[in-house]
Amino acid sequence: MSKPTIYISKPIPAEVLSYLQEHAICKMWDGQGTASREQLLSELEGADGLLTPGSQIDRELLDRAPKLRAVSSISVGYNHFDLEAMGERRVVGTHTPYVLDDTVADLVLALMLSAARRIPELDAYVKRGEWQRGKKQAEDANFGLDVHHRTIGIIGMGRIGEAIAQRAVHGFGMKLHYYNRSRKPEAEQKYGAVYSTLEEVLKVSDFVVLMTPLTPESHHMIRKEHLALMKPSAFLINASRGQTVDEAALIEALQTGVIRGAGLDVFDPEPPQPDHPFFNMPNVVTLPHIGSATSSTRFDMAMLAARNLITALSGERPEHVVPELRHLFD
Numbered sequence: 001m002s003k004p005t006i007y008i009s010k011p012i013p014a015e016v017l018s019y020l021q022e023h024a025i026c027k028m029w030d031g032q033g034t035a036s037r038e039q040l041l042s043e044l045e046g047a048d049g050l051l052t053p054g055s056q057i058d059r060e061l062l063d064r065a066p067k068l069r070a071v072s073s074i075s076v077g078y079n080h081f082d083l084e085a086m087g088e089r090r091v092v093g094t095h096t097p098y099v100l101d102d103t104v105a106d107l108v109l110a111l112m113l114s115a116a117r118r119i120p121e122l123d124a125y126v127k128r129g130e131w132q133r134g135k136k137q138a139e140d141a142n143f144g145l146d147v148h149h150r151t152i153g154i155i156g157m158g159r160i161g162e163a164i165a166q167r168a169v170h171g172f173g174m175k176l177h178y179y180n181r182s183r184k185p186e187a188e189q190k191y192g193a194v195y196s197t198l199e200e201v202l203k204v205s206d207f208v209v210l211m212t213p214l215t216p217e218s219h220h221m222i223r224k225e226h227l228a229l230m231k232p233s234a235f236l237i238n239a240s241r242g243q244t245v246d247e248a249a250l251i252e253a254l255q256t257g258v259i260r261g262a263g264l265d266v267f268d269p270e271p272p273q274p275d276h277p278f279f280n281m282p283n284v285v286t287l288p289h290i291g292s293a294t295s296s297t298r299f300d301m302a303m304l305a306a307r308n309l310i311t312a313l314s315g316e317r318p319e320h321v322v323p324e325l326r327h328l329f330d
């Protein structure tokens, strides 16, 4: 059987590339970062498969890629897949769950600690040579807040949510409330987690952590009326997708003291505009969507995505086909 042709839209580790080259004819985006939409549209004509870190896969793109049989995303989230269009055209979509759970959970704790202890602000004082000013600022009664023994509210108790729960409860002695579509009796047993309504989680938590996939149901699930339920001393932490929050409402809540601060790895849109109000808010810690970005986890994600793609192109069902497209193998 002749080898399939695949298009790789971002640089990947050499070992992952050699694996792919054993099984496929590889065409690669060789510029900086990730191939742009325009580049993808013009490169996919002869491709049977695509390896991507999260480019939009929609009807326009599928029209330009008549041979495409599989798209493998180097990400756990797959809100960039038009599942209906892919299903209609029998294009398999895969993602990379499990391998990033601990890395993203670590980052969520880092965001909580950075926001509560205002670490980036203090780091900037020290580096500007303003040691005394930084120290004085931090010693003001109203500056740093404790994370340990506080209440964390996790919205979306999937695998990453559980990895956060484990750190928060067993590492920091936090109390845990969670909201999820379905109850998680195991998490309740392991972490003493209290299953609550969304409203209740917002009301009782000192740190509200959003860890839900972006779906039509979770789009803007946190709006002005939800932020108003939070304690004025509470923080919102988002390392899932920016669109789960109404960003305009969040800006207003932060500017008017409805909540105390935020730790954000994700925005709507990304990247945020250069003059975004968050950039002048000392109570907001921002990161450029790097939740899973450690070298070993990114390696594992790329390798898993490569294996998913080759399995899908062989006609077998890859372990990590997204649930909504499993029916393509029935």
Ligand code: 8YV
Pocket (backbone or CB within 6 Å): 053, 054, 074, 075, 076, 077, 078, 100, 291, 292, 293
């Ligand atoms: C990815 C992510 O790094 O996995 C996800 O869903 O958000 C990140 O880990 C990002 O999508 C780019 O690949």
